[in-house]
Amino acid sequence: MATERQFCTFHLGDLFLGISVVQVQEVIRGQQMTRVPLAGRGVRGLINLRGQIVTAVDLRERLGLPPLADGRVPMNVVVRTEDGAVSLLVDDIGDVLETTANQYEPVPETLAPAARALIQGVYKLPGRLLLVLDTAKALELDVVSAAH
Amino acid sequence: MSEMDEIIREFLVESAEGLDQLDRNLVALEQRPGDAELLAGIFRCIHTIKGTSGFLGFGKLESVTHVGESLLSDLRDGKKALTPEITSALLQLVDAVRSILSAVEATGTDGEQTFPELIALLTRLQQGEAAPTTEPVGATAGAAPAGDPPEARGSAASDSNIRVDVALLDKLMNLVGELVLARNQILQFSTSQADAAFVATTQRLNLITTELQEGVMKTRMQPIGGVWAKFPRVVRDLALACRKQVRIEMEGEETELDKTIIEAIKDPLTHIVRNAMDHGFELPADRVSRGKPAEGRLSLRAYHEGGQVNIEISDDGAGINAERVKAKAIQKGIVTADQAARMGERELALLVFAPGFSTAEQVSNISGRGVGMDVVRTNVEKIGGSVDIQSVAGQGTTLKIKIPLTLAIIPALTVTTAGDRFAIPQVSLLELVRLEGAEATRELEMVHGAPVYRLRDRLLPLVNLAHALNLQTAFLAPDGPPTDAVNIVVLQADAHSFGLVVDEINDTEEIVVKPLGKQLKGIAAYAGATIMGDGRVALILDVLGLAQRAGVIAEHRDRPHGETGASAPAVAVERQMLLLFRLGDGRRMAIPLSQVARLEEFPRASVEWAGGHPTVQYRDRLLPLIHLAERLGDAPAGGAPDLLRVVVYSHEGRDVGLVVENIVDIVEETLTVHRRRHPGVVQGTAVIQGKVTDLLDVRALIDGAEDLLFVGTGGPFVAVGA
Numbered sequence: 001m002a003t004e005r006q007f008c009t010f011h012l013g014d015l016f017l018g019i020s021v022v023q024v025q026e027v028i029r030g031q032q033m034t035r036v037p038l039a040g041r042g043v044r045g046l047i048n049l050r051g052q053i054v055t056a057v058d059l060r061e062r063l064g065l066p067p068l069a070d071g072r073v074p075m076n077v078v079v080r081t082e083d084g085a086v087s088l089l090v091d092d093i094g095d096v097l098e099t100t101a102n103q104y105e106p107v108p109e110t111l112a113p114a115a116r117a118l119i120q121g122v123y124k125l126p127g128r129l130l131l132v133l134d135t136a137k138a139l140e141l142d143v144v145s146a147a148h
Numbered sequence: 149m150s151e152m153d154e155i156i157r158e159f160l161v162e163s164a165e166g167l168d169q170l171d172r173n174l175v176a177l178e179q180r181p182g183d184a185e186l187l188a189g190i191f192r193c194i195h196t197i198k199g200t201s202g203f204l205g206f207g208k209l210e211s212v213t214h215v216g217e218s219l220l221s222d223l224r225d226g227k228k229a230l231t232p233e234i235t236s237a238l239l240q241l242v243d244a245v246r247s248i249l250s251a252v253e254a255t256g257t258d259g260e261q262t263f264p265e266l267i268a269l270l271t272r273l274q275q276g277e278a279a280p281t282t283e284p285v286g287a288t289a290g291a292a293p294a295g296d297p298p299e300a301r302g303s304a305a306s307d308s309n310i311r312v313d314v315a316l317l318d319k320l321m322n323l324v325g326e327l328v329l330a331r332n333q334i335l336q337f338s339t340s341q342a343d344a345a346f347v348a349t350t351q352r353l354n355l356i357t358t359e360l361q362e363g364v365m366k367t368r369m370q371p372i373g374g375v376w377a378k379f380p381r382v383v384r385d386l387a388l389a390c391r392k393q394v395r396i397e398m399e400g401e402e403t404e405l406d407k408t409i410i411e412a413i414k415d416p417l418t419h420i421v422r423n424a425m426d427h428g429f430e431l432p433a434d435r436v437s438r439g440k441p442a443e444g445r446l447s448l449r450a451y452h453e454g455g456q457v458n459i460e461i462s463d464d465g466a467g468i469n470a471e472r473v474k475a476k477a478i479q480k481g482i483v484t485a486d487q488a489a490r491m492g493e494r495e496l497a498l499l500v501f502a503p504g505f506s507t508a509e510q511v512s513n514i515s516g517r518g519v520g521m522d523v524v525r526t527n528v529e530k531i532g533g534s535v536d537i538q539s540v541a542g543q544g545t546t547l548k549i550k551i552p553l554t555l556a557i558i559p560a561l562t563v564t565t566a567g568d569r570f571a572i573p574q575v576s577l578l579e580l581v582r583l584e585g586a587e588a589t590r591e592l593e594m595v596h597g598a599p600v601y602r603l604r605d606r607l608l609p610l611v612n613l614a615h616a617l618n619l620q621t622a623f624l625a626p627d628g629p630p631t632d633a634v635n636i637v638v639l640q641a642d643a644h645s646f647g648l649v650v651d652e653i654n655d656t657e658e659i660v661v662k663p664l665g666k667q668l669k670g671i672a673a674y675a676g677a678t679i680m681g682d683g684r685v686a687l688i689l690d691v692l693g694l695a696q697r698a699g700v701i702a703e704h705r706d707r708p709h710g711e712t713g714a715s716a717p718a719v720a721v722e723r724q725m726l727l728l729f730r731l732g733d734g735r736r737m738a739i740p741l742s743q744v745a746r747l748e749e750f751p752r753a754s755v756e757w758a759g760g761h762p763t764v765q766y767r768d769r770l771l772p773l774i775h776l777a778e779r780l781g782d783a784p785a786g787g788a789p790d791l792l793r794v795v796v797y798s799h800e801g802r803d804v805g806l807v808v809e810n811i812v813d814i815v816e817e818t819l820t821v822h823r824r825r826h827p828g829v830v831q832g833t834a835v836i837q838g839k840v841t842d843l844l845d846v847r848a849l850i851d852g853a854e855d856l857l858f859v860g861t862g863g864p865f866v867a868v869g870a
Contacts, residue, residue, distance in 0.1 A: 039671060046685040053662045
């Protein structure tokens with residue numbers, strides 16, 4: 001049994017997060033975004049991914065972080081789901097990292113509650129911690145508009 | 149091994165096609181028993197299946213087809229004449245083969261069933277009265293040469309046709325969509341280029357792309373005849389089962405539709421045909437006694453019209469029995485006796501589409517399987533179509549279905565609001581109205597913040613798209629009349645029309661419809677999204693969902709993906725726009741805004757008397773007035789005002805003016821209706837804006853004043869708390 005796992009890593013504010021590389025379809029730079037009125041706050045808009053329309057989810061909003069500073073354009077991490085591709089908006093993309101099972105720990109209690117719900121666990125890498133994002137939970141959005 | 153699987157799969161596909169053909173041919177053979185070619189075709193098909201099943205080792209399939217083949221061989225050689233019994237037995241054989249083949253498909257073996265009775269029946273029929281010449285081996289051997297030449301013909305046809313996986317076609321369609329997009333971008337770019345060679349190449353790219361798009365779309369088109377093919381058999385079987393005589397006629401089988409649409413209308417069409425067989429046609433004796441031929445005629449017709457496909461299913465049966473429909477609708481609580489009494493024949497016929505309606509006295513095994521005509525309508529509307537029904541008592545019923553050619557690409561109007569573009573499907577579009585400056589101020593009326601527009605004497609409720617979508621825009625500020633030009637897109641949602649106010653009306657174009665992701669599916673205001681010429685995404689508005697959201701129409705038909713039903717209380721709850729007014733004694737009343745034609749004020753001096761009733765001259769006509777307070781037995785408050793405030797109610801070209809004390813408001817409310825045990829002029833009572841408000845049934849009011857009006861029957865009251 002392989003205990004090594006590869007993670008596609010990215011930054012959101014001070015957080016260093018990762019998702020399993022097998023989930024990632026591609027990473028693309030900021031795209032023209034069409035906002036969706038009445039959508040829940042987690043949905044940033046729709047992007048055109050080579051003819052495919054992909055929903056972009058605002059991970060900062062999902063993790064309870066303040067919006068990205070003006071002028072900074074987020075990156076799209078496009079992940080495959082049963083329901084088609086979905087884009088996760090992140091500040092910056094990191095390297096692909098390999099981890100081993102003995103580096104794994106459950107989520108520390110000190111993490112902010114909004115973030116803790118979406119984090120599966122932590123890998124203790126040399127010098128820093130990699131938080132594993134639960135993509136399924138991150139994409140579970142309230143269907144009905146928050147404004148109503 | 150995989151090669152074997154391949155062979156079996158091919159065998160299954162070929163046999164399935166052959167069996168569909170068999171159904172048709174057997175029924176046709178019954179009409180033309182002497183047709184040798186038809187009979188030879190039927191024989192060939194069974195023979196081929198038998199031969200292949202022997203080769204593949206499907207013994208049960210082989211033994212069943214074998215006896216059938218022997219019987220067919222006798223028929224072909226003229227040793228036996230075709231009887232309905234033989235036809236039925238052969239059709240049973242087709243069913244048996246089908247069920248074995250589906251077992252093969254599912255399990256890889258030919259299953260457990262051996263059909264001993266069917267084999268016995270076929271054997272008995274074959275041996276029957278005719279000389280017992282059966283020698284199975286001989287029959288098979290004799291048949292082989294006859295089977296060869298047609299097979300050669302078949303392979304010639306297959307040279308010009310290949311089977312293609314639908315998934316591959318879908319992928320091609322997507323790629324073409326992307327190519328169209330890239331082409332559009334290059335076209336835009338080329339306008340700023342001076343290089344002649346580049347511009348010429350771009351033009352060429354443009355033409356080729358258009359042709360390619362048309363070609364790929366064509367690959368997905370299928371003739372509707374494919375769906376109809378099974379109907380002759382369905383009609384034959386049902387006619388036998390109901391002891392009726394029915395002939396089926398088809399016209400326009402070659403009419404082509406997108407594959408997804410063909411799939412979507414298959415079940416509704418079958419249901420309609422079953423329904424016609426079960427309820428539509430009379431028994432032969434009844435038909436003759438009514439002076440009609442004993443044999444009924446079911447006709448299917450398909451044709452293109454205005455970018456849509458029309459399908460008509462008509463029977464020359466008894467027509468819809470209005471009295472029975474009425475009784476049933478009342479019994480099922482779909483309408484009240486009062487409402488039903490006021491309905492015309494046409495409206496009664498439309499009741500068959502109401503959810504929960506079924507006139508079958510007993511649940512038969514033919515129709516009445518729990519799916520009613522409401523499901524037919526829902527399914528057709530789901531693909532952007534519409535259903536209409538026309539029935540003449542004693543002469544028959546015609547159902548007319550209108551559906552778009554394709555779901556993937558539809559014509560749409562693009563509009564802009566608050567800087568965002570939206571696409572509106574053309575099918576919902578009625579007209580466009582643009583009001584400039586002073587005109588806008590004059591013609592748009594604000595009743596306590598709710599804008600309405602007088603479109604040809606009708607009050608059209610207006611919905612500001614920006615407000616409906618919670619967007620910021622300067623237009624139609626709630627506390628004042630608009631200042632600039634106003635663009636109104638008049639839309640049809642269900643039976644109601646409303647005006648959608650947008651910032652800009654752009655263009656009509658063909659758009660490629662794409663579904664929205666799971667995170668956005670619950671928003672009823674959108675039907676999907678599309679990619680515009682500049683590569684950006686635009687949302688497609690769902691007109692029905694938008695109208696429900698804005699309260700223009702009641703939310704009585706729950707959308708399948710809507711989340712609204714979950715927490716709905718048990719009492720009748722609806723959202724709709726109401727006109728609130730007050731009578732002299734402070735009594736508050738409401739009527740649905742959709743019933744209001746205009747709001748007018750008349751000087752008291754202009755009131756004249758006609759036949760003892762107050763009347764005013766209004767737009768070259770006479771408008772009878774009803775003083776609501778007097779009519780309802782309330783004493784008018786104080787002295788008569790100099791100015792009469794009148795709500796003009798209009799129905800079927802006849803108007804009546806309701807004199808009220810004053811107009812209070814137009815509200816959009818979720819109503820909890822407290823119904824009266826004996827609804828009269830007041831249909832029920834609800835709490836609106838924190839105050840008790842009676843809901844006026846204008847039709848009941850008019851019915852009670854027939855001496856004054858010519859109005860008798862007409863459309864249903866917009867149901868409150870149905």
